[in-house]
Amino acid sequence: MTKPLLSIKNLTIDYIGETADFRAVDDVSFDVAHGEVFGLAGESGCGKSTIAFAISRLHKPPALIRNGQILLEGRDVLGLDPRELRSFRWREVAMVFQSAMNSLNPVLRVEAQFYDVLRTHQGMNRSQARERTAEMLRLVDIPPDRMRDYPHQFSGGMRQRIVIAICLALNPKIVVMDEPTTALDVVVQREILQRINELRKTFGFSVLFITHDLGLMVQFCDRIGIMLAGKLVEQNSAGNIYTKPQHDYTRKLWASFPSLHGARLMEVAAS
């Protein structure tokens, strides 16, 4: 087996409370290979977003990593000093947040928001940054001449694509996406994920994809982990999660989705 890109080992995260701690992530281990799309599914409160934040060490108190390791190409993320951490974020791990379309700065032109990232991390000047911005916008099907527009002049789906373009501007090794399309309608959702899938093949980055929509996850991911109350209860290829779910909870999760074709729900409910 080749070395994984991202390796999470026995990760345990607590939220510190006044009287008792709440264990949000409980001894979770998984690997993400180069160029792979790994999905984390589960209900709200199961700890999937906590893991996403911990990977780029964006978790804030009262969250505390009690135990475990996060390794990116063998380097321990938890041991990075603040300066190393700053260059590690974006350049190696980029993150697309839930309702990311609202994470653009409303008072800056799109161009300026790209420039911000490109200057800090790659020391580009204005004209170099503009060139790179045009290139990135073209990748996500946005006409480059719109880089002088403000975020509110774009639709929700376009803003989401701009955020993804900024994330990819530094060629990160892995992109963490936490419910990236939850607020969008299905057609726009499909367009965006399809585009990410193509870009992934072109540039070879990995994706950690977090959502509660199992159907969507099976379409997009190579492997899927199912989380329940902080524990990773099942981990398998997308096809097996769909056709041969092993854990009871995975089966129940499937049963809670009405299918477009009507039939499957009844089968699962009956078994």
Added chain:
Amino acid sequence: MTKAGNAILSLDRVSKTFGRAPYMVKAAQSVSFDLHAGRTLALVGESGSGKTTCARLVMQEYTPSEGRLLFKGKPVEARDAKALAAYRRSVQMIFQDPFSSLNPAHTIAYHLRRPLQLHRRDLKRSQINDAVDELLQRVRLDPGIVASKRPHELSGGQRQRVNIARTLAVGAEVIVADEPTSMLDVSVRLGVLNLLNEMKRDMKLALLYITHDIATARYVAEDIIVMYAGQIVEWGNVNKVIDNPQHPYTRLLLSAVPDPDVRFDDPKAHLKTADVEEVRRLSAIPQESVVAIESDHFVRQIAA
């Protein structure tokens, strides 16, 4: 889709516009549909397609720019206070966000007692408390535990059940549910949908179910309307529309629904941005002519 006579509530060629030309937005264009007792009508479409405008028209929150709203066959006069009160009692709404649609300062019992006090003047105080317990039991909540709690102590699913109980408290005949499960966890969604289904069956409610999730629409509804850019583009029996979609927008919508049987890598599943734009452009053009595919399946023609 007029099966005249037995409809509880109908919209008859209703349009709603906002602003003035040249900036006028046509949020609903000549929309007609009927709601029948014991039946669910699903209204699907993307954000901005006019779904919520339709809900607000039904709730009489907006007055139609054109067209009529008929309640039990008669138009509702805004000046007739009594008729309007009866209408407000009979037509109730369940909102998308269960976290902001209950008053955080009041107990659950209060939320159910108020509508009973206002609309059921015949009940005595002791009867009201019994009625509150009965309502909570009906939506599968334990009155002993829940009645004295405040909204923040309940989960999203429980709160949405309280909202359902609240609509039942006043004896609603029509319920407008605007994305009632989209903010709930997947594992409790089905419970709420089943409850709505049950209420509809047992109490002969007419339900307008607004959603962008076609799969759940099929699960709860008998009839479906697909809207785009303020127009109804296709409507009819839910199975016939989903299994045999005729309008290009309906087809686009269905092809984009997450389907675990189809991988993104599959070239057949690939949506081309140019095609999507073309479907959107064509579907947005106002069109008068309608074709009947079957007796209960209609589609609006698109511009050639």
